[in-house]
Amino acid sequence: MPTLNEEEGVGECIDRAKTAIAELGVPTEIILSDSSTDRTPEIGREMGTIVVEPDAPGYGYAYRYAFERARGEYIVIGDADTTYDFEAIPELLARLERTDADMVMGSRLDGEITPGAMPALHQYVGNPLLTKFLNVFYGAGVSDAHSGFRIIRTDSLEHLDLQTDGMEFASEMIMEAGAQDMTIEEVPITYHEREGEATLESFRDGWRHVRFMLVNAPGYLFSAPGLVLGVLGVVVMGLALSGLSVGGVTFGVHSMIAGSLLTIVGYQIGTLGIFAAVTSDPIQKPEDPITMWATDSLSLEHGATAGTIIFAVGSIYVGVLLSQWVSGGFGSVLFTMGALAAFTAIVIGLQTVFSAFYLSAINGE
16 A cells, blocks of 8 residues: 555555455555655554555655565555555455456446545546546556556566556556556446545646556557548648549649648658657557558668658759749749649658658667
């Protein structure tokens, strides 16, 4: 149990954990990972728990510090504020052993939330939305991703590369497990009103979860939006160049400009996805064919050559326009659809060349 000034509820939590331990009849240790300034550690020691004091702050760090000192075959985690009923530990353990899962979580959203236990914004918007994001990005398949009541096999925990110090630790554990195709089961639980002052800050901590999920899924943050924008831009440019009408609407020069901008922006965002996949070690690596090919097979020579060809094609067209402008006495020039396409090719060609050199530099080629 990570504890931060939980003197009002920690005793009840320890009692409930002891009741569960007596029912199970197995050797067990209760660890408080404590950073309190109140009587929480004294209460824990008086009740026979092991109290460890992390040498750095943070909810996630408190857990990681305790994990290094835990000796059991299974590890149960939960907050010491009476929101979770530790007497339900046998239910979680039974599901773990029956299904041979790596982790079992207590689901508040599939169970019961007592009046006053969770703000309506968290219950109906925040937790369901964050859980949906996590399931889509990481394939976790859970109903309540941010429930803090969990049991996990120690050997499974050792395969999770947990690094965060803050509240996003709850997301990181599920993200890592989902990305590694671990089996996660759930048991409906009752979520109770907490004892003591809440330390969660809704918007700040919610944003930390969202930011952490996005940064560690560059395929969803960069590659997918880049592909959508780029394809949309190329289609709009193609319709404008062809002069075809769709639903009685003909795409003109303004559509061509919009298509050019969409293509360039989409290409730039997609390139950032490739950079993120190469320069970082995200939990969920991009799996789209373009990013995988670029990160695995694209060499400096291939990228620079492709970019040079694209740049040259656009430059030739623009060169013809410049020649006409000079021969016409430097008068006004009509920038046609083809000219806009050529300028787009020049920009993308240059981006491709320099991106190829950048990838080569960070790969140490």
